[in-house]
């Protein structure tokens with residue numbers, strides 16, 4: 001780990017990324033740090049943990065904290081845990097990125113906005129602006145949301161296309177406290193490779209199987225070994241029912257093979273070295289039924 005030499009006027013701070021499910025928070029953080037440390041998918045509730053992503057520039061260190069989409073539909077143990085993660089992240093933040101989707105404002109957005117501490121600077125990030133081609137409509141939308149709260153800045157972006165992210169970073173820097181870097185300049189996250197490996201497999205479960213299964217499953221890494229450059233990863237996907245196990249494995253094991261291959265390729269990219277990966281599917285219901293169970297599987 002290399003140290004950052006602190007220059008006069010260097011800034012460093014924590015940036016909470018919050019919003020309703022699926023607005024593109026994780027895509028945004030990955031683009032801002034230039035690496036994929038947080039998993040993404042078209043399905044809501046992809047992110048289930050607090051994920052730190054770090055970007056160090058010459059004059060600032062940005063410590064982003066991606067959070068689960070704030071859950072407003074069901075009040076079960078998992079959703080309570082996810083929402084507590086959002087609240088805890090806000091408590092420790094210096095500045096907040098409140099992410100909304102261009103052209104869309106609903107109850108779920110209003111509920112997230114109500115959580116934002118009044119003493120923190122909040123930047124309104126209007127993501128997916130690539131989907132709203134009409135510039136007048138985007139302006140109109142920005143004005144409507146801006147009237148709901150005092151925002152430190154309003155920045156329309158496209159996380160997917162990388163549009164206006166430099167402008168967002170400039171705005172953010174103004175609100176970071178002066179101080180030395182907390183992480184090394186090459187660090188991109190404080191999460192372990194073991195944790196990131198489980199997340200990568202979970203992303204493939206979200207991407208390659210139908211609607212219900214991802215919500216009743218989780219991934220555990222049973223063994224993670226490193227020998228020189230080679231990582232050996234033994235993962236288990238826990239599913240609630242036999243039928244889900246069959247769904248994951250697929251005809252002649254095709255689906256599990258696809259999940260394995262895609263997971264391995266992502267791991268090799270992120271860890272920058274070869275990976276040997278074995279994935280097993282196990283039936284284990286009830287892991288998300290209560291908070292003690294959730295903690296046992298790494299949920300906060």
Ligand SMILES: Nc1nc2c(ncn2[C@@H]2O[C@H](COP(=O)(O)OP(=O)(O)OP(=O)(O)O)[C@@H](O)[C@H]2O)c(=O)[nH]1
Pocket residue numbers: 019020021022023024025026027028039040041042043044045046047048067068069070127128129130131157158159160161
């Ligand atoms: N068109 C468009 N799609 C985007 C953009 N940013 C993200 N998406 C898509 O939106 C979907 C959700 O993205 P995520 O980054 O997983 O969203 P999230 O807010 O982290 O979702 P949760 O973790 O479930 O709360 C994915 O299909 C992304 O590819 C964007 O700027 N434009």
Ligand SMILES: [Mg+2]
Pocket residue numbers: 025026027039040046047066067068069
């Ligand atoms: Mg996410």
